[in-house]
Amino acid sequence: MRRTIVVLAVLASSLFAASSAYAFDCIRVSASHQGSVQSANHSGRWLLLDLSTTEAATQTLATIGVQATPAQVACFTEAYAQSGQPLTFTLGIGVAGKNGVLAHNNPNTRVLSDGHGVDHIEDSPISSAVDAAAASCGFSANG
Numbered sequence: 001m002r003r004t005i006v007v008l009a010v011l012a013s014s015l016f017a018a019s020s021a022y023a024f025d026c027i028r029v030s031a032s033h034q035g036s037v038q039s040a041n042h043s044g045r046w047l048l049l050d051l052s053t054t055e056a057a058t059q060t061l062a063t064i065g066v067q068a069t070p071a072q073v074a075c076f077t078e079a080y081a082q083s084g085q086p087l088t089f090t091l092g093i094g095v096a097g098k099n100g101v102l103a104h105n106n107p108n109t110r111v112l113s114d115g116h117g118v119d120h121i122e123d124s125p126i127s128s129a130v131d132a133a134a135a136s137c138g139f140s141a142n143g
Contacts, residue, residue, distance in 0.1 A: 026092040026118045027126065036088045046090035051080050051130075056088075061141075068139045075137035083129035091121070 028046060031039065040048035049064075050056035057077045061068055068076065081087065121127060134141035 027121050027124060028090045028092065029086050029119050029124065029126065031088075031090065033088045036090045039090050045093060047093050048088065048090055050088045051077060052087035053077065066134075066139070066141055068134075068137070072137045072139050076133050076139075079133035079136050080129060083125075083133065085126045085129040089126060092118070 027049075028036070028039065033050075033052065036046070036048055036050075039046040047063075049060050051060060054070075054074045054077045057080075058070070058073045061073060061076075119126070130141050
């Protein structure tokens with residue numbers, strides 16, 4: 001899933017060619033569902049990944065190019081929910097801060113995987129929870 005999300009972010013970044021700094025390394029994990037939806041719909045700098053229902057997960061997985069059967073998606077949604085990770089989160093696609101990154105160069109690495117605010121996608125437990133849920137349901141979250 002990490003590779004798929006990063007590839008999608010790179011592709012989506014072409015929409016933001018006017019900006020010189022992008023952030024593909026960060027996910028916003030502690031916003032409410034409504035906050036995530038608003039960020040994705042209004043800022044143009046966050047991509048909503050919604051795994052809260054089978055229907056939402058189907059749409060999210062299709063958006064990032066993951067193919068799975070309806071039964072696999074239903075299994076995935078349930079397995080991911082059991083992980084205790086946020087059911088909705090957003091991927092940064094052009095929210096870069098100073099020096100072109102938002103989370104990656106933060107020297108306080110503890111906060112990059114604590115599930116609050118912005119996490120580094122590679123360090124967040126969300127990535128492993130997504131991969132484990134997909135694997136347990138018989139498909140790869142890497143597309």
